[in-house]
Amino acid sequence: MRCTFLLFVVLCSVLLLGCSTGPGEKAGQYNFKQGMAETQFTFLENAPPEQIYPGSTFKIIVNVDNQAAYDVTEGIVQIIGLDEKYFSVAPLEQSFNTLAGRSLTAPEGEKTFLEFWGSAGNLFENADEYTANFFLKAHYRSTVDFADTLCINSRMYETYDAGCKVETHKSYDGQGAPLAVTELDEIIAPGDGAQAEFRLHLQNRGEGTVNQVNLGPAKLGSEELRCHFQGEADEQQFIRFDEQQEATVICTKYIGSLNSYSTTLSLSLVYDYDYQQQQSLRLVK
Amino acid sequence: MADDEQKELTQRYKRFQRIKELKAADPAMTSARALEVIREEERAAEEKGRAARDEEKAAKEREKAARTGTTKDNKPTGKSFSWPSLGSSGNSTTHHESSGMGVYITLIILSVIVLLIKNYIAYDPLISLLISLVLGVFFFIAVHYTPEPGLKISLVLFAFALDFVISQGLLYFIPESEIKNILITIHVFIWVILAVALFIMGVFDRLSTGKHLGAVSWLLLTLVIGFVLFLVFPLFLQNPLAYQQQSHDQYFQIAQQETSKITASLAETKNVWSDFISCTFDQIAQPTIDRAACLEEKKITRYCRTQVQRDADVDKCIAEQQETKIAVVGISDATITQPTKAEFVVGDYFPRKTFYRQGEPLRYPIELKLENPRKLTPQVEVTCHFTRGDINIPGKVVGTDQGNYQILPREHSSHIIICEPDGALDGTYDIIYNATLRDLQAKSRLQRAFIGAKENAWKETWIPKIMDAHFPGSSYLSQAPEEFARINFAFGNPLENPIIESTENVVLSSTVENVGRGKIIAVKNYELQLPGFSVDDTRCLSGSLAVSTSPRSGDNIYLPSCFITALPPELQAPSEYVFKEFEATLSYDYEISTSVPIEVEAVTS
Numbered sequence: 001m002r003c004t005f006l007l008f009v010v011l012c013s014v015l016l017l018g019c020s021t022g023p024g025e026k027a028g029q030y031n032f033k034q035g036m037a038e039t040q041f042t043f044l045e046n047a048p049p050e051q052i053y054p055g056s057t058f059k060i061i062v063n064v065d066n067q068a069a070y071d072v073t074e075g076i077v078q079i080i081g082l083d084e085k086y087f088s089v090a091p092l093e094q095s096f097n098t099l100a101g102r103s104l105t106a107p108e109g110e111k112t113f114l115e116f117w118g119s120a121g122n123l124f125e126n127a128d129e130y131t132a133n134f135f136l137k138a139h140y141r142s143t144v145d146f147a148d149t150l151c152i153n154s155r156m157y158e159t160y161d162a163g164c165k166v167e168t169h170k171s172y173d174g175q176g177a178p179l180a181v182t183e184l185d186e187i188i189a190p191g192d193g194a195q196a197e198f199r200l201h202l203q204n205r206g207e208g209t210v211n212q213v214n215l216g217p218a219k220l221g222s223e224e225l226r227c228h229f230q231g232e233a234d235e236q237q238f239i240r241f242d243e244q245q246e247a248t249v250i251c252t253k254y255i256g257s258l259n260s261y262s263t264t265l266s267l268s269l270v271y272d273y274d275y276q277q278q279q280s281l282r283l284v285k
Numbered sequence: 286m287a288d289d290e291q292k293e294l295t296q297r298y299k300r301f302q303r304i305k306e307l308k309a310a311d312p313a314m315t316s317a318r319a320l321e322v323i324r325e326e327e328r329a330a331e332e333k334g335r336a337a338r339d340e341e342k343a344a345k346e347r348e349k350a351a352r353t354g355t356t357k358d359n360k361p362t363g364k365s366f367s368w369p370s371l372g373s374s375g376n377s378t379t380h381h382e383s384s385g386m387g388v389y390i391t392l393i394i395l396s397v398i399v400l401l402i403k404n405y406i407a408y409d410p411l412i413s414l415l416i417s418l419v420l421g422v423f424f425f426i427a428v429h430y431t432p433e434p435g436l437k438i439s440l441v442l443f444a445f446a447l448d449f450v451i452s453q454g455l456l457y458f459i460p461e462s463e464i465k466n467i468l469i470t471i472h473v474f475i476w477v478i479l480a481v482a483l484f485i486m487g488v489f490d491r492l493s494t495g496k497h498l499g500a501v502s503w504l505l506l507t508l509v510i511g512f513v514l515f516l517v518f519p520l521f522l523q524n525p526l527a528y529q530q531q532s533h534d535q536y537f538q539i540a541q542q543e544t545s546k547i548t549a550s551l552a553e554t555k556n557v558w559s560d561f562i563s564c565t566f567d568q569i570a571q572p573t574i575d576r577a578a579c580l581e582e583k584k585i586t587r588y589c590r591t592q593v594q595r596d597a598d599v600d601k602c603i604a605e606q607q608e609t610k611i612a613v614v615g616i617s618d619a620t621i622t623q624p625t626k627a628e629f630v631v632g633d634y635f636p637r638k639t640f641y642r643q644g645e646p647l648r649y650p651i652e653l654k655l656e657n658p659r660k661l662t663p664q665v666e667v668t669c670h671f672t673r674g675d676i677n678i679p680g681k682v683v684g685t686d687q688g689n690y691q692i693l694p695r696e697h698s699s700h701i702i703i704c705e706p707d708g709a710l711d712g713t714y715d716i717i718y719n720a721t722l723r724d725l726q727a728k729s730r731l732q733r734a735f736i737g738a739k740e741n742a743w744k745e746t747w748i749p750k751i752m753d754a755h756f757p758g759s760s761y762l763s764q765a766p767e768e769f770a771r772i773n774f775a776f777g778n779p780l781e782n783p784i785i786e787s788t789e790n791v792v793l794s795s796t797v798e799n800v801g802r803g804k805i806i807a808v809k810n811y812e813l814q815l816p817g818f819s820v821d822d823t824r825c826l827s828g829s830l831a832v833s834t835s836p837r838s839g840d841n842i843y844l845p846s847c848f849i850t851a852l853p854p855e856l857q858a859p860s861e862y863v864f865k866e867f868e869a870t871l872s873y874d875y876e877i878s879t880s881v882p883i884e885v886e887a888v889t890s
Binding site for chain 2: 078080081082083084085086123124125126127128129130133134135137209242243276278
């Protein structure tokens with residue numbers, strides 16, 4: 001009797017623990033704008049085939065899958081580096097429409113397929129095979145939004161202030177895009193006419209390369225923030241990433257002499273992104 | 286009763302008698318104690334006997350040594366055997382000092398005389414063996430009386446064994462081995478080499494004991510060190526062989542060829558060093574001089590002086606050589622695993638030795654085998670002739686086609702060539718079969734990447750990617766199947782750079798390389814397929830060439846070079862880059878040959 005009761009209790013516990021909220025509710029709680037994610041470019045299986053025969057035709061089908069949390073636009077996919085004598089591919093370049101990023105309404109992101117038609121030439125003399133290496137190159141434009149709640153305190157030396165505490169340095173693991181704000185430094189010059197300076201460090205964490213980054217709207221709470229890229233003129237609202245693939249955005253704001261308060265810093269960036277991937281085709285006898 | 290039993294019984298009786306005597310002398314003595322005493326006495330007697338025997342033997346040996354002057358191991362009395370006296374400070378025995386250097390000089394003279402005799406008798410195997418035996422005995426006796434003869438005797442025995450094994454073994458049972466020429470050279474010169482080696486060892490022995498060499502020894506030493514390999518051997522080998530005997534007289538020719546190769550290599554080495562020293566001094570005097578260019582110029586001048594007679598032609602030759610002198614390297618195309626091949630195959634039943642009766646035909650068949658995966662159809666012309674030394678007997682190829690036929694477009698083909706001599710044969714000869722393959726075609730391919738004018742940032746990003754993807758290893762060089770000859774070509778700035786940005790200083794050059802074992806007879810046509818390219822000298826794109834000297838394997842025929850002045854429009858400014866492969870075609874005639882030794886014995890009845 002006692003054993004049976006004990007078994008009943010264990011079973012109930014297991015059932016209760018195993019229960020959880022449905023996928024809809026879970027998805028609703030998930031923030032896609034975190035971490036690192038980017039648009040994936042992959043070949044479909046057997047397109048192209050592993051071995052291609054002289055004089056035959058084949059297809060190259062590229063699966064473009066947006067796994068980032070932001071839409072990608074102005075996308076172009078190119079096939080570069082094939083010798084027409086062996087492999088003739090048309091078209092060599094294709095564009096794709098806006099692909100939506102992952103969101104509550106499209107948690108899987110949006111994907112599309114691009115088809116390239118190819119035909120194989122002949123092998124050189126009585127060669128057994130020929131391997132052609134080429135690059136799949138993609139270019140697109142996307143955005144990344146940064147937002148975080150910060151403490152603003154122009155009276156840092158006041159003895160009594162029951163408000164928030166300023167965190168001078170914060171780190172982030174990304175905002176769901178290859179371009180990420182990785183660190184934020186908050187520098188406040190206290191006193192009358194207090195000024196807050198925010199330094200956001202940008203870094204490319206994806207497998208491609210970031211070309212140009214344009215500053216979008218930046219706000220501190222509901223007020224506009226003035227931002228510029230470190231090392232560039234204040235009026236210039238864009239920067240070209242170099243080999244280092246990183247940059248710093250500096251935003252400043254006069255905060256006045258107020259008690260400490262928490263507010264949201266938000267910044268939007270638009271960037272051009274290039275991605276290339278080496279692939280190969282094999283022509284066999 | 287057997288002897289053993291008898292002996293044992295006698296011994297037991299003696300022991301019994303001895304026990305009685307001991308007990309009589311000492312009544313308290315027990316039998317066991319008496320036995321112990323007897324055993325000690327027997328042991329002592331045995332040792333005494335052994336000592337006596339040893340003493341007797343030693344005395345006999347001393348007596349023998351005194352009579353013959355050697356130890357029982359037949360070694361000279363006095364110093365025992367040790368390694369040669371390089372650096373040793375021991376004294377040689379006075380008995381052997383008297384041998385002096387005269388022994389070695391005598392051996393050198395003797396070996397040279399034997400070389401002449403063998404040349405005279407044309408290396409008949411049996412007579413050669415007899416002479417080697419006699420010579421070996423002379424050497425053996427001579428070195429026996431020199432200081433520390435152990436190693437020298439071993440060398441003599443080794444030389445004899447080597448001579449015997451080579452002449453009677455290797456050259457007899459496997460006359461067509463790949464090291465035949467080396468074996469023959471050793472067989473011809475082994476005794477002279479040994480005599481010289483012994484002489485040098487004798488010099489070291491003498492000098493290490495603090496003694497002086499005589500004038501003759503010094504002179505000979507100077508000759509040996511400085512000139513024996515350059516003067517003495519070629520001097521002997523210049524004597525013509527005018528004997529027609531059933532013997533291996535072609536050995537001298539083979540040894541002469543091998544020595545000539547060594548002499549040519551040494552001459553070339555000397556030339557390289559003298560050019561190097563000369564150009565170095567020129568560069569010191571005038572620092573702007575490029576030493577590599579200076580060395581090349583001297584090499585070209587020397588080459589042209591040997592090729593032409595008149596000074597005007599020499600200048601023309603130098604200009605031509607300098608103009609075309611860009612060596613382009615190529616590699617074998619790894620994707621072509623079945624190249625075209627042609628070879629003569631000697632069958633197992635080839636008549637290497639025949640008995641010839643006057644009036645009967647002598648026929649020597651050989652197979653010309655062709656692996657032809659591309660199903661080419663070259664014309665083949667086969668000839669043959671018979672040689673022995675300076676004698677050259679023409680041969681004719683019998684059969685309906687008489688050695689002239691066209692290869693059918695098949696992957697494998699085989700043709701039997703039968704050669705008949707045009708004259709009578711008697712003795713040993715070499716049959717030389719030559720097959721000229723006409724109108725062979727060879728193709729090569731070269732890959733390049735055209736990027737146009739790009740920013741540094743793009744180049745820094747993409748050029749490593751392009752090199753990694755398209756030009757791994759040596760694939761920036763032109764590639765061709767590993768066949769008889771190939772055309773290597775390249776263009777770029779510099780030549781081996783596969784990334785083409787513009788036409789600035791882009792050189793186009795090509796070379797015909799002999800990668801087979803035969804000879805290139807003619808370059809009928811070459812063509813580099815570069816559609817849309819402009820050059821400043823169209824001779825570099827196509828033409829034909831007269832081959833004045835048939836290049837041996839590994840030699841290059843330099844084709845004209847030029848600068849590229851314009852690229853086709855699609856390659857001038859690509860948005861990213863264009864990767865393209867170009868082909869070159871070579872049409873040529875090629876000759877392969879083989880030599881087969883035969884022996885013909887004339888039979889009168």
